[in-house]
Structure formats: structure tokens, C-alpha cells
Amino acid sequence: MYAGGFCMRQSELFSRTTKNISKDELSINAQLLTRAGYISKLMAGVYSMLPLGLKVLNKVENIIRQEMASLGAQEVLLPALQPREIWDKTGRWDKVDVLYKFKGRGERELALGPTHEEVVTPLIGSFVQSYRDLPIFVYQVQTKFRDESRAKSGLLRGREFRMKDMYSFHSSQGELDEFYAETIKAYVRVFERCGIGDKTYLTYASGGIFSKYSHEFQTVTQYGEDSVYVIPDTKIAINKEIVDDPEVLSELLGNIPKERLLQNEHRAIEVGNIFKLGTRFSSMVGANYVAQDGTSQPIIMGCYGIGSSRLIGTIVECLHDASGIKWPEEIAPFRLHLLSLGRSESEQRIADDVFSKFSRAGIEVLFDDRADLSAGEKFKDSDLIGIPHRAVISSRTISQDRIEYKRRDSDSATLITFEELLKAIL
Amino acid sequence: MYAGGFCMRQSELFSRTTKNISKDELSINAQLLTRAGYISKLMAGVYSMLPLGLKVLNKVENIIRQEMASLGAQEVLLPALQPREIWDKTGRWDKVDVLYKFKGRGERELALGPTHEEVVTPLIGSFVQSYRDLPIFVYQVQTKFRDESRAKSGLLRGREFRMKDMYSFHSSQGELDEFYAETIKAYVRVFERCGIGDKTYLTYASGGIFSKYSHEFQTVTQYGEDSVYVIPDTKIAINKEIVDDPEVLSELLGNIPKERLLQNEHRAIEVGNIFKLGTRFSSMVGANYVAQDGTSQPIIMGCYGIGSSRLIGTIVECLHDASGIKWPEEIAPFRLHLLSLGRSESEQRIADDVFSKFSRAGIEVLFDDRADLSAGEKFKDSDLIGIPHRAVISSRTISQDRIEYKRRDSDSATLITFEELLKAIL
Numbered sequence: 001m002y003a004g005g006f007c008m009r010q011s012e013l014f015s016r017t018t019k020n021i022s023k024d025e026l027s028i029n030a031q032l033l034t035r036a037g038y039i040s041k042l043m044a045g046v047y048s049m050l051p052l053g054l055k056v057l058n059k060v061e062n063i064i065r066q067e068m069a070s071l072g073a074q075e076v077l078l079p080a081l082q083p084r085e086i087w088d089k090t091g092r093w094d095k096v097d098v099l100y101k102f103k104g105r106g107e108r109e110l111a112l113g114p115t116h117e118e119v120v121t122p123l124i125g126s127f128v129q130s131y132r133d134l135p136i137f138v139y140q141v142q143t144k145f146r147d148e149s150r151a152k153s154g155l156l157r158g159r160e161f162r163m164k165d166m167y168s169f170h171s172s173q174g175e176l177d178e179f180y181a182e183t184i185k186a187y188v189r190v191f192e193r194c195g196i197g198d199k200t201y202l203t204y205a206s207g208g209i210f211s212k213y214s215h216e217f218q219t220v221t222q223y224g225e226d227s228v229y230v231i232p233d234t235k236i237a238i239n240k241e242i243v244d245d246p247e248v249l250s251e252l253l254g255n256i257p258k259e260r261l262l263q264n265e266h267r268a269i270e271v272g273n274i275f276k277l278g279t280r281f282s283s284m285v286g287a288n289y290v291a292q293d294g295t296s297q298p299i300i301m302g303c304y305g306i307g308s309s310r311l312i313g314t315i316v317e318c319l320h321d322a323s324g325i326k327w328p329e330e331i332a333p334f335r336l337h338l339l340s341l342g343r344s345e346s347e348q349r350i351a352d353d354v355f356s357k358f359s360r361a362g363i364e365v366l367f368d369d370r371a372d373l374s375a376g377e378k379f380k381d382s383d384l385i386g387i388p389h390r391a392v393i394s395s396r397t398i399s400q401d402r403i404e405y406k407r408r409d410s411d412s413a414t415l416i417t418f419e420e421l422l423k424a425i426l
Numbered sequence: 427m428y429a430g431g432f433c434m435r436q437s438e439l440f441s442r443t444t445k446n447i448s449k450d451e452l453s454i455n456a457q458l459l460t461r462a463g464y465i466s467k468l469m470a471g472v473y474s475m476l477p478l479g480l481k482v483l484n485k486v487e488n489i490i491r492q493e494m495a496s497l498g499a500q501e502v503l504l505p506a507l508q509p510r511e512i513w514d515k516t517g518r519w520d521k522v523d524v525l526y527k528f529k530g531r532g533e534r535e536l537a538l539g540p541t542h543e544e545v546v547t548p549l550i551g552s553f554v555q556s557y558r559d560l561p562i563f564v565y566q567v568q569t570k571f572r573d574e575s576r577a578k579s580g581l582l583r584g585r586e587f588r589m590k591d592m593y594s595f596h597s598s599q600g601e602l603d604e605f606y607a608e609t610i611k612a613y614v615r616v617f618e619r620c621g622i623g624d625k626t627y628l629t630y631a632s633g634g635i636f637s638k639y640s641h642e643f644q645t646v647t648q649y650g651e652d653s654v655y656v657i658p659d660t661k662i663a664i665n666k667e668i669v670d671d672p673e674v675l676s677e678l679l680g681n682i683p684k685e686r687l688l689q690n691e692h693r694a695i696e697v698g699n700i701f702k703l704g705t706r707f708s709s710m711v712g713a714n715y716v717a718q719d720g721t722s723q724p725i726i727m728g729c730y731g732i733g734s735s736r737l738i739g740t741i742v743e744c745l746h747d748a749s750g751i752k753w754p755e756e757i758a759p760f761r762l763h764l765l766s767l768g769r770s771e772s773e774q775r776i777a778d779d780v781f782s783k784f785s786r787a788g789i790e791v792l793f794d795d796r797a798d799l800s801a802g803e804k805f806k807d808s809d810l811i812g813i814p815h816r817a818v819i820s821s822r823t824i825s826q827d828r829i830e831y832k833r834r835d836s837d838s839a840t841l842i843t844f845e846e847l848l849k850a851i852l
Contacts, residue, residue, distance in 0.1 A: 014500060014553050014562045040549055042505050042512075048549055049503040057503070074440060077475040077483070079468050080506075081571060081586040086468075100536075102528030104573050104585070110526075112538075123466055123474055127440050136440045143569060145507060147530050159530070160507040 029313035030154025045151025045159035073137035084109035098146035112145035125287025139166035155313030195328025201237035210278025217272035224267035325386030337387035341394035455739040456580025471577025471585035481759040499563035510535035524572035538571035551713025565592035581739030621754025627663035636704025643698035650693035751812030763813035767820035
């Protein structure tokens with residue numbers, strides 16, 4: 001039965017859980033995602049997304065797309081292959097040390113895009129004439145490349161990775177400020193929907209010429225590479241890099257003593273970064289608009305990133321236990337993991353029927369119909385893969401005309417009817 | 427109003443139609459797609475997909491996904507960044523002349539994937555133990571890179587381009603043959619749904635060690651780079667490269683005289699390519715399975731490609747007129763182009779209401795609500811952009827309580843009611 005890709009028989013899934021992972025895979029996210037069959041390593045910092053991993057990636061990226069579209073942003077897809085000229089124009093050819101550089105035919109110098117200001121700024125500039133054409137918000141969800149020196153953290157630091165990058169174009173600082181504030185809200189919604197909202201802090205970090213601060217979204221977890229200080233009783237943090245600046249502290253801390261802040265130091269992973277670029281890029285590439293007073297002005301810009309593959313790595317770092325991953329509902333590869341433990345043909349037929357009924361009800365089900373595995377092996381795999389709801393059909397449950405139901409994040413299972421189960425997971 | 431990305435006000439679309447295209451853009455597809463605001467050139471063979479272009483790309487790729495999934499194929503996403511070692515193993519590091527090669531940190535030699543046999547064969551091999559694990563079919567839809575010497579045909583020959591590549595893994599030649607035949611049918615469905623089914627021919631081309639022929643899908647059009655000979659009264663053609671082989675002709679032509687075939691020479695664009703790889707790759711990378719008789723055997727493989735961005739270029743080469751593009755229904759960026767020509771506020775409000783009604787009816791509408799353009803400019807843009815159905819609301823149509831309706835491929839417009847229009851385009 002083909003169920004539109006929403007349901008799947010585990011016997012047909014080519015990827016398997018495995019114990020066979022390389023010893024240099026030190027991070028929890030890479031270990032669990034590899035063992036559970038979501039990803040496969042090709043080289044340090046470069047992974048294949050297997051069917052389960054691609055499902056999660058698509059869900060995460062569609063959440064991001066929805067939230068960016070809700071800001072009025074338009075989706076594009078910009079090239080990864082970029083000529084040296086555009087990087088010379090912004091003075092970054094020799095400054096961005098993670099740039100993969102090489103030569104194509106005719107000795108043409110090329111780079112792989114680690115970020116896209118060099119492409120998007122002249123592109124938007126070519127369509128903008130006057131202030132009436134602004135604001136414009138564009139974003140893309142794309143594969144990016146960075147020649148990282150340390151690529152040992154699984155999906156947290158990839159040499160090839162997935163990213164959403166958005167760019168905004170404005171005719172006034174006030175309009176940029178307003179959009180920037182709206183984007184913060186959209187980012188909060190993304191991280192909430194991805195199940196790490198409670199652990200993710202809007203973090204003040206160092207700014208640039210055009211604004212005092214940039215902002216990061218930092219997710220607090222034991223194995224983060226960054227250090228942040230959470231302001232007590234808030235969802236706001238301060239990045240270590242600016243925590244010794246007295247001006248910053250007086251502005252952000254108010255009456256709270258610095259000692260209380262310093263007690264709140266946490267390891268964290270940066271899952272998003274937003275920055276007011278001002279006219280840094282537009283002025284260098286000549287992306288101008290005619291203002292209301294008739295003068296030509298460089299467009300005022302902001303940029304907004306979320307690494308979608310890194311986000312998946314972060315979620316796994318945060319949401320797992322000793323047995324495996326615990327996916328949040330909205331990004332789990334499937335909603336329900338249905339395990340058939342019966343050995344007889346009639347028992348298997350009953351499980352098959354239940355699978356069909358869930359499929360028809362529009363539930364995304366992974367159906368463990370594998371004949372050659374023990375109940376113990378199936379339970380182990382199920383915990384490792386981490387689908388939020390688990391249902392078991394065995395001779396015991398069949399004899400009672402019930403299905404055994406357990407949430408991945410609960411310790412106790414219950415015997416309920418099909419209708420009760422449907423209600424529980426909808 | 428946010429309508430889930432399905433509907434859009436043209437006043438808010440940042441891309442515009444333009445007359446401003448570079449003189450070295452010689453191909454019809456690049457000229458029309460650029461002028462209409464679908465793509466923007468970054469360098470030869472490298473294009474940005476603008477919002478309209480990305481919409482078409484997504485639709486084409488989703489058709490391909492549906493048809494591959496209907497074969498039971500599982501979607502993955504493999505890395506573009508690939509280490510030299512895997513190319514050395516198959517002996518292709520120095521043989522594939524379009525390979526972009528460069529060095530990363532630690533002087534590590536890398537390439538950008540122009541195709542993925544080197545990645546997918548060991549990957550699938552790592553999950554396969556016995557014949558019982560086969561067959562497996564996997565595909566991806568991905569950005570590929572080829573350092574083409576001539577990249578002057580717009581989307582037809584990209585240095586960075588989009589492609590669906592599928593790979594099949596079998597334990598017998600018969601099973602490969604069967605899947606190969608099913609894939610041909612799925613490819614026919616893809617090209618039919620993309621509106622070029624009548625112009626696309628299953629074309630016999632030279633094979634390799636493991637099969638006499640490979641097959642291409644060639645779309646006949648004046649500006650194609652290939653030459654094919656169509657067998658009279660069939661949907662089958664023979665590639666020029668094998669047309670002088672007497673054995674091929676006797677096998678494929680039967681009683682038809684060669685002269686009749688040679689009269690049927692056509693220029694064509696290759697939109698798909700399928701190939702029985704046999705054990706060419708599996709034997710070199712050690713991707714084996716244990717057969718029923720207990721022996722270890724290399725997995726038998728097939729590969730199946732469709733360049734999705736090239737397909738879009740081909741469609742535009744085939745389906746256009748002097749005024750612009752004529753998209754087939756299923757891949758048009760929008761279903762309906764609604765033009766508001768009224769100048770007064772009340773007229774614009776009426777057009778706005780009609781737009782809302784179409785949105786609520788689930789129709790994908792591009793609404794030309796731009797205030798500063800003449801009717802002539804809007805009609806011109808509409809023909810250029812090429813949405814299949816056009817509706818116009820003007821003082822004339824309002825006075826008669828009707829909407830003017832015209833199909834892009836028809837010369838005559840009619841005045842009909844909203845309900846009639848809805849029926850006509852559904």
C-alpha cells in the first residue's frame with residue numbers, strides 16, 4: 001500500500017538502527033542520529049540525510065518557512081557557486097576564513113556560499129528604484145558550505161549544512177527596527193514549535209557599526225560550545241563576549257546585581273542569529289533607492305539566520321534519554337510507531353488492519369512489521385528512533401481486544417481501544 | 427492577507443518583468459525566464475531562482491517526487507561535498523572532466539558532486555546483508571555542480587543545477603529489468619504532467635558493459651543540442667550516436683527502411699537519462715550481498731536522472747509564443763492571473779473582493795493590483811509571465827457584472843460570471 005509517503009512499513013525502510021558508528025563521533029547528536037538511522041557520515045562535518053532524517057529536516061524547514069512567510073517574506077533559491085568578483089566588492093574574499101575557494105574553467109576564481117549577502121544585495125538592488133519599492137523581505141532554505149577547522153560535533157558544526165537565511169531591505173532605520181522585532185517573535189515561535197522553546201534564550205551579543213548589539217538565540221544544554229549568562233527570571237541572556245562591558249550590564253541588568261547574573265552561566269548552542277547590517281553591504285555594491293526627498297540612498301538591511309540541520313542536532317542534544325531520542329510532536333518523522341509482535345499469520349493480519357485504519361485516518365505511522373526481530377529488539381529500536389507515540393499489538397493485547405499505548409516520554413503503558421488511541425494521539 | 431503562499435499581490439512581489447537582460451543570453455528559455463522575472467543570472471550557467479521561478483521548480487520537483495514514490499523509492503539527501511577517496515575507488519577522479527576539484531583544510535582533496543554513485547553505492551551497501559534486503563530504490567532532489575565548458579543555454583546546461591537522481595539496487599538482472607521498465611512508465615508520466623509528453627521520445631542510446639543500450643528521454647525542439655531519429659508512428663527515437671550501427675537498426679526498426687528513419691531527424695533536448703549500471707560501481711566499492719546460494723555477490727544497480735531545472739528550460743523552449751511563456755496547468759506558478767484595471771477606489775475594492783473569493787476557493791491567484799501601470803502594460807506582463815488562465819476586472823466588466831476571461835493559449839476573451847469563471851478554471 002502506498003500511503004503518500006506518510007506511512008511506512010519498517011520492513012521496507014532501507015536504513016536500519018546500527019551499533020556500528022565510528023569512534024571519532026563524540027557528540028550525542030551524531031551518535032544517536034547515526035545509531036537510529038537518521039544520518040550517515042561521509043566525512044567530518046558532512047552527512048547524508050537518510051529517509052527518517054530527511055523527514056525531520058523537511059518538517060523543521062517547513063515550520064521555518066511558515067513563520068518566515070507569516071512575516072511577509074518571499075522565498076528564493078540563490079546559487080551556492082559564486083564568482084570571486086562579488087566577494088571582492090564587499091572586501092570579504094580574504095576575510096571569511098571558512099570560504100571554500102577554487103578555480104573553474106578559464107581559471108575563474110569561485111567560492112561556495114557560506115552566507116549570501118554578496119548575492120542577495122545586488123539582486124534586490126536591481127529590482128529596487130524608489131522608497132516605494134521597500135520594504136522587501138526575502139529568504140531561502142539552502143545547503144551552505146563552510147570549511148570549518150573543527151567539525152566534530154555532528155550536525156552542530158557542518159562543513160556542508162542546511163540553513164535558512166533571510167534578508168530584509170528598508171528605507172528607514174525605524175522600519176528595520178520594527179521588522180527586526182517581529183522576526184524575534186517569529187524565531188521564538190520556530191523554537192517553541194521545535195520543542196526547545198523553554199531552553200532557548202534571546203541572547204545579546206556584540207553588534208557592529210550599525211547597531212550596538214546583534215542577537216543570538218542560544219539553547220542551553222550541557223554540551224554547548226558557547227557560554228551565556230541568563231538574566232534571572234527572564235528569557236534573555238548575555239553572551240560571554242560582552243558580559244564584561246559595564247555599559248552593556250547597566251543597560252540590560254537594571255537593578256539586578258552582576259553577581260546574580262554570573263551565577264547563571266550556562267553552556268549553550270547558538271540556533272539562530274540576527275543582525276542589523278545597516279548599509280554595510282548595500283553601500284559597497286551600490287544597492288540604492290531614491291528617497292522621498294529625491295536623493296539616492298543605500299538600502300538599510302538586516303540579516304536573519306537559522307541553521308536547520310544544526311537545529312536538529314540541538315534538539316537531539318536537548319531531548320533524549322539513555323535509550324534514545326525523544327522527538328517533539330511537530331517534527332517527529334512519524335506521529336505513531338506501531339509495533340506488531342504477533343508471530344502467527346492471523347495476529348499479523350490484525351496488526352496490518354490496524355495499520356491500514358491509522359493510515360486512512362491520516363496519521364503518520366511507522367509500522368514495525370519486521371518478522372525476524374524479537375519484541376525486545378523492537379522496543380529498543382522504538383525508543384532509539386524516538387517517535388512520540390508507541391502502540392503495540394501482540395497476542396496479549398489481541399486477546400483483550402485492546403492496543404498497548406505508551407508515550408515516548410512516559411514510563412507507563414496502558415491498554416486501550418483503537419478509538420481511544422486515535423483520540424490520544426490526535 | 428496571508429494566504430499560505432498560494433495567492434499573491436503583484437504589488438508585493440519584489441521581482442519584476444524586465445527588458446534589461448545581458449546580450450550573451452542567447453537561449454529562448456533564459457531570455458523569457460529572465461524577462462518575466464523567474465530567474466536572475468549570477469554567472470554563466472548559474473542562476474538565482476526568484477519567487478516565481480522557485481514556485482515552478484517546487485511544482486516540477488513535487489511531480490517527480492510523487493512519481494518516484496509511486497515506484498516505492500525512498501527519498502534521501504546526499505552531500506554535495508565529497509572526498510577524493512571515494513572517487514579514487516571508482517576510478518573516476520581523473521575521468522569526469524566536469525568535476526569541480528579543490529582542497530579543504532589539511533590539504534584534503536574534495537569534489538562537488540555532479541552525480542552520486544560514489545556516495546550512494548557504499549551507503550546502501552552498508553545497510554544490505556542478504557538478498558532478502560533487496561531490492562532498494564532511493565532518490566534525491568538536489569543541487570548538482572558541473573564545470574561545463576559551454577554554459578550558454580540558460581537552464582539547459584547549468585554549472586549549478588537541480589536534479590533528481592534515483593538509484594536502484596537488485597539481486598538479479600531480471601528484477602533490474604522489471605524496475606527499469608516501470609521507471610520508463612513513471613518518466614513518461616512526469617513529462618506528460620509537465621506538458622511536454624507529446625514532444626518527448628524514449629530514445630535508445632549507447633549502453634555499456636552491462637547492457638546494450640541506455641535510454642534517454644529527448645524532447646524535440648528546434649534549439650536542442652542533440653540529434654535524434656524518430657521511428658515513424660512511434661514514441662521511440664534513436665540517438666544519432668548509434669544510428670549507423672546495422673545491428674541496432676535491424677533490432678529497432680524491423681521492416682521500416684532506414685531511409686524513412688533518416689528523414690525523421692530532429693533537434694532535441696535530453697530531459698532524462700536512465701542506465702543499467704550492473705555491477706560497475708558495486709564491485710569497485712565492495713557493495714555486496716549474500717545470495718540465496720550463500721555466495722557473496724556485488725549488488726546489481728540502475729541509475730535514473732531527470733534535471734529538474736533543465737526540464738523547466740525545456741518546457742519554456744517548447745511552450746511559448748512571441749509574447750511570452752505558456753505554462754502547462756500543473757507547473758504554472760499560479761493558476762489564475764487576475765488583473766485589476768479599474769482606477770477608482772470602488773473599482774479596486776471590487777477587484778479586491780474577487781481576489782479574496784478566489785483565495786477562499788483555494789485557487790492559486792497572482793493578483794495584479796499595481797496602481798501605476800496601464801492596462802497595456804499589465805496585459806503585456808501577463809502574456810510574458812504565462813499563467814494559464816487570465817481574468818480581468820475593469821470598469822467595463824464591472825458595469826456588466828461580469829469578469830473578462832481568457833486562456834493564455836486562446837486568442838479570444840469572454841465575459842462571464844464569477845461562478846462560471848470558477849468552473850472554467852477548476
